[in-house]
Amino acid sequence: MVLDDLGSSLRGTLDDLRGKSRISEEDIEDIVKEIQRSLLQADVDVGLVQDLSDGIKSRALDEEPPAGTTPRDWVLRIVYEELVDLVGESTEIPLENQTIMLAGLYGSGKTTTAAKMAWWFSKKGLRPAVIQTDTDRPGAYDQSKQMADNAEVEFYGDEDSNDPVEIAREGLAATEDADVRIVDTAGRDGLNEELIDQIERIGAEVQPDRNLLVIDAAMGQSAKDQAQEFEDAIGIDGVAITKLDGTAKGGGALAAVDQTDSTIAFLGTGETVKDIERFEPSGFISRLLGMGDLKQLTERVERAMEETGEEEGDWEPEDMMEGSFTLKDMRKQMEAMNNMGPLDQVMDMIPGLGGGLMDQLPDDAMDVTQERMRDFEVIMDSMTEEELENPRVVGQSRTERIARGSGKPEERIRELLQQHKQMDQMLNQFQGMGEGDMERMMQQMQQ
Numbered sequence: 095m096v097l098d099d100l101g102s103s104l105r106g107t108l109d110d111l112r113g114k115s116r117i118s119e120e121d122i123e124d125i126v127k128e129i130q131r132s133l134l135q136a137d138v139d140v141g142l143v144q145d146l147s148d149g150i151k152s153r154a155l156d157e158e159p160p161a162g163t164t165p166r167d168w169v170l171r172i173v174y175e176e177l178v179d180l181v182g183e184s185t186e187i188p189l190e191n192q193t194i195m196l197a198g199l200y201g202s203g204k205t206t207t208a209a210k211m212a213w214w215f216s217k218k219g220l221r222p223a224v225i226q227t228d229t230d231r232p233g234a235y236d237q238s239k240q241m242a243d244n245a246e247v248e249f250y251g252d253e254d255s256n257d258p259v260e261i262a263r264e265g266l267a268a269t270e271d272a273d274v275r276i277v278d279t280a281g282r283d284g285l286n287e288e289l290i291d292q293i294e295r296i297g298a299e300v301q302p303d304r305n306l307l308v309i310d311a312a313m314g315q316s317a318k319d320q321a322q323e324f325e326d327a328i329g330i331d332g333v334a335i336t337k338l339d340g341t342a343k344g345g346g347a348l349a350a351v352d353q354t355d356s357t358i359a360f361l362g363t364g365e366t367v368k369d370i371e372r373f374e375p376s377g378f379i380s381r382l383l384g385m386g387d388l389k390q391l392t393e394r395v396e397r398a399m400e401e402t403g404e405e406e407g408d409w410e411p412e413d414m415m416e417g418s419f420t421l422k423d424m425r426k427q428m429e430a431m432n433n434m435g436p437l438d439q440v441m442d443m444i445p446g447l448g449g450g451l452m453d454q455l456p457d458d459a460m461d462v463t464q465e466r467m468r469d470f471e472v473i474m475d476s477m478t479e480e481e482l483e484n485p486r487v488v489g490q491s492r493t494e495r496i497a498r499g500s501g502k503p504e505e506r507i508r509e510l511l512q513q514h515k516q517m518d519q520m521l522n523q524f525q526g527m528g529e530g531d532m533e534r535m536m537q538q539m540q541q
């Protein structure tokens with residue numbers, strides 16, 4: 095994730111402010127240095143970093159904190175606001191009939207992003223279609239078709255044609271009934287005239303409502319020049335940053351956004367069609383700073399619940415913060431989280447779990463694999479209400495009975511109980527975080 099370690103290092107520096115009644119220039123210098131270090135490591139443009147530093151310094155020293163605000167909270171708030179300002183607004187993507195064209199270099203993640211976006215639109219209740227015009231890369235057609243299938247969305251491509259403009263034209267006609275047409279284009283290892291000429295011709299045919307530039311988060315400052323060329327050729331309305339799961343960078347993409355005066359539309363966080371998020375500046379920065387993003391989590395939970403067809407779909411993330419955690423809760427959450435994506439990513443979004451706490455957990459606490467999950471479900475089916483509500487009653491003889499009933503080894507049953515215990519302990523730690531901390535984070539997120 096961009097600026098991955100910013101949250102923890104910054105929290106450390108901010109913690110030094112605890113108990114102080116006023117902030118000195120030196121305190122601010124330390125904090126700004128910490129932020130600069132993280133941003134530069136993430137490849138953020140030096141000029142942008144300088145502007146941000148100046149903004150934080152002058153505000154922290156000149157502005158008066160509102161009554162009742164501690165210096166620590168005040169500085170955190172300024173840093174948060176300035177960072178939100180740095181990443182900018184989210185690209186406007188109206189939920190209506192439209193054509194979106196994707197541009198970018200070879201391997202940036204265009205084809206993947208096209209299918210992901212289609213999936214995203216379909217979850218918003220629209221009918222999307224992917225049009226694949228890349229006739230240069232041999233595997234593009236199959237890959238695109240496969241991903242569109244995975245996303246359960248309409249697909250148009252023509253593996254026998256080598257004329258992208260013609261494919262685009264026919265694709266538009268063939269997907270007339272779709273609400274949103276996402277046109278994927280060819281890439282190259284580097285920008286060249288042929289690529290630019292081709293995308294200009296496709297653009298002229300398709301007349302897209304918006305063009306999105308797809309950029310690999312690991313790309314450095316050269317993203318800026320690349321963005322400028324696409325901007326000159328077709329005009330860039332927004333950027334999709336991909337592979338945020340695999341890098342601590344992302345600064346190149348920010349530079350591209352700045353260069354083209356555009357904004358960020360989507361974030362790609364994995365290889366499956368579901369690994370996409372709409373970019374939300376405040377949520378993004380909250381998460382980065384380890385404050386979590388309840389809004390995104392709630393969205394994911396809702397979506398997962400819809401897919402699970404859960405009758406008692408009244409599980410709220412907030413429930414995890416209170417009351418006792420039974421095996422029934424665990425089963426519900428396993429189902430929901432299975433639909434939401436990797437558990438550790440979900441956990442990252444919960445305030446307070448983002449930084450540090452996760453690292454204290456044994457690795458396999460989060461490692462609920464599909465296979466184990468299925469076994470766990472079968473095992474739970476063989477348990478009584480009493481056992482599900484209160485797993486502590488399950489001793490050796492009950493374990494033997496459940497093993498016979500479920501056809502699963504006793505070891506698996508102990509594993510399930512162990513897993514439950516770990517999650518329960520984790521939630522207890524979470525509850526122990528302190529009301530004040532939690533409330534403050536929530537308030538900040540809502541502002």
Ligand code: GDP
Nearest residue numbers: 200201202203204205206336337362363364365
């Ligand atoms: P294109 O050449 O621009 O169409 O790029 P592709 O869509 O084929 O993506 C290139 C590679 O990056 C593929 O192996 C994808 O699976 C992978 N990829 C794309 N987006 C992401 C992402 O968000 N996370 C990860 N981990 N891999 C991604």
